[in-house]
Amino acid sequence: MDLKLPIYLDNNATTPMDPRVLEAMLPYFVEKFGNAASRNHSFGWVAEEAVDYAREQVAKLINADAKEIIFTSGATESDNLALKGVFEMYASKGNHIITCTTEHKAVLDSCKHIEKLGGQVTYLQVQADGLVDLGELEKAITDKTILIAIMYGNNEIGVIQDVKGISQIARKHGVLFFSDATQAVGKVPVDVMADGIDLMAFSGHKMYGPKGVGALYVRRKNPRVKVTSQMDGGGHERGMRSGTLNVPSIAGFGKACEICMNEMADEAKRLSKMRDRLEAALSELEESYVNGNKDHRLPHTTNISFKYVEGEGLMMGFNKNIALSSGSACTSASLEPSYVLKALGLGDDLAHSSLRFGLGRFTTDEQIDFTIDAVKGTVTKLREMSPLWEMFKEGVDINAIEWAHH
Amino acid sequence: MAYSEKVIDHYANPKNVGTLDKSKTNVGTGLVGAPECGDVMRLQIEVDQESGIISDAKFKTFGCGSAIASSSLATEWLKGKTVDQALAIDNMDIVEELNLPPVKIHCSVLAEDAIKAAINDYRVKNGLPELTAEKA
Numbered sequence: 324m325d326l327k328l329p330i331y332l333d334n335n336a337t338t339p340m341d342p343r344v345l346e347a348m349l350p351y352f353v354e355k356f357g358n359a360a361s362r363n364h365s366f367g368w369v370a371e372e373a374v375d376y377a378r379e380q381v382a383k384l385i386n387a388d389a390k391e392i393i394f395t396s397g398a399t400e401s402d403n404l405a406l407k408g409v410f411e412m413y414a415s416k417g418n419h420i421i422t423c424t425t426e427h428k429a430v431l432d433s434c435k436h437i438e439k440l441g442g443q444v445t446y447l448q449v450q451a452d453g454l455v456d457l458g459e460l461e462k463a464i465t466d467k468t469i470l471i472a473i474m475y476g477n478n479e480i481g482v483i484q485d486v487k488g489i490s491q492i493a494r495k496h497g498v499l500f501f502s503d504a505t506q507a508v509g510k511v512p513v514d515v516m517a518d519g520i521d522l523m524a525f526s527g528h529k530m531y532g533p534k535g536v537g538a539l540y541v542r543r544k545n546p547r548v549k550v551t552s553q554m555d556g557g558g559h560e561r562g563m564r565s566g567t568l569n570v571p572s573i574a575g576f577g578k579a580c581e582i583c584m585n586e587m588a589d590e591a592k593r594l595s596k597m598r599d600r601l602e603a604a605l606s607e608l609e610e611s612y613v614n615g616n617k618d619h620r621l622p623h624t625t626n627i628s629f630k631y632v633e634g635e636g637l638m639m640g641f642n643k644n645i646a647l648s649s650g651s652a653c654t655s656a657s658l659e660p661s662y663v664l665k666a667l668g669l670g671d672d673l674a675h676s677s678l679r680f681g682l683g684r685f686t687t688d689e690q691i692d693f694t695i696d697a698v699k700g701t702v703t704k705l706r707e708m709s710p711l712w713e714m715f716k717e718g719v720d721i722n723a724i725e726w727a728h729h
Numbered sequence: 730m731a732y733s734e735k736v737i738d739h740y741a742n743p744k745n746v747g748t749l750d751k752s753k754t755n756v757g758t759g760l761v762g763a764p765e766c767g768d769v770m771r772l773q774i775e776v777d778q779e780s781g782i783i784s785d786a787k788f789k790t791f792g793c794g795s796a797i798a799s800s801s802l803a804t805e806w807l808k809g810k811t812v813d814q815a816l817a818i819d820n821m822d823i824v825e826e827l828n829l830p831p832v833k834i835h836c837s838v839l840a841e842d843a844i845k846a847a848i849n850d851y852r853v854k855n856g857l858p859e860l861t862a863e864k865a
Binding site (some may be wrong): 447508583631632633634636642660670671672675707708710711712713721726727 | 732739743744748760761762763765766767768769770771789790792793794796797817842865
């Protein structure tokens, strides 16, 4: 069978759009171009109908009511709106937010912004497997706490938090629970009712939909949640997010959700089988380590450190043929390895040596075979070239060396 | 980021990967960088003591493609030079030869540091004073 190169294994960064999604979008560019807010003519009605239909599709995937879906430009905006919007809306109740150190930058940087505005933020450390310690979480709650912000599935290591456990704690203390579920929605069953989530961010382009569209789920009942809008304007989306709706992308997002709804279970089975095969084959390499909890994680993700080789150098061995991500950024601007891996307590050597494999709907067994060979070959070749590998093989304790930091 | 042809070539076909016997008095070893920073370079020179010419050079590098290419190139340049000529190798020469982008200049700095460290190790082994670090 012909293998087409390059192979895309960076589906946690973005997913290719499903052709069925594109088909659903096409009518809304030229032919049905109306503004969904135009209430008094058919062009507007047609657009509004498309948005309403998509809103149902999106809501259904997460077991929400359509009225609880606020369309945004993507997960980053949804994260900002949830955090800053709750902070503003619930200012009279308190100013304390609890989050964790492995969150996406959109959450962490929104929290930093809130701190500048006088808010208090607790950044929980995660355990070595990437999971939040629920005891620590509960202990961090004060009478000023208004929000717990913990992600659903992690983008780098794929670890899925104990969302139900977190929501129970939040409920018990009358605190709202927001989850960034960008990586999880469409990949694993996410149910805002069963999971007890009050606000949730997710995005179209991580689930084979278009870029530039996402949603914030905002609970309307038990409790009724509101967020202060972060953009002023026409009062769209129940006053929480102004701006003319991106009708074609919303239609595509809806279709993407519908496809995930129908195909997610089979897809997860297929991908986790392939992922496990990839992981097992690469784990045959000496001194390779899978990062994060293996029992609670997304079906399509694995993050592996190959000790004594540097991630970017490693990728260079095959990045003409395989697209994936490394936890190491070797640039003068950022010599820091992945903060997520560091948060797990990984030493810099392991954090700098990691690769993230993100499988997706269009990944094939042939691609996995090719990847296994390429990665194994490159790791072996680079270790031959690595002074650290030589020291390891000679029994030298690398941590005992006084390195000249630069 | 896109690598230059020359970086890709050194990465794919590195020159002079290996290890020299560091117990020999005419072998100088420089180990620079740190695992924390994502790059460690070990560069070794073997000096013909009659002529003062570097007869062999080897490297091993843990790092990105530019770091590997910088050290591979350095070993190529070192061979056949006298120790004094080797000292004159400037990191900007490496930058130019490999077309390193600004974010990868530190890889060339590391290679220059490794050359200097190897020479110093050789000097100290042979009763010569250590050269003080000038601009890196």
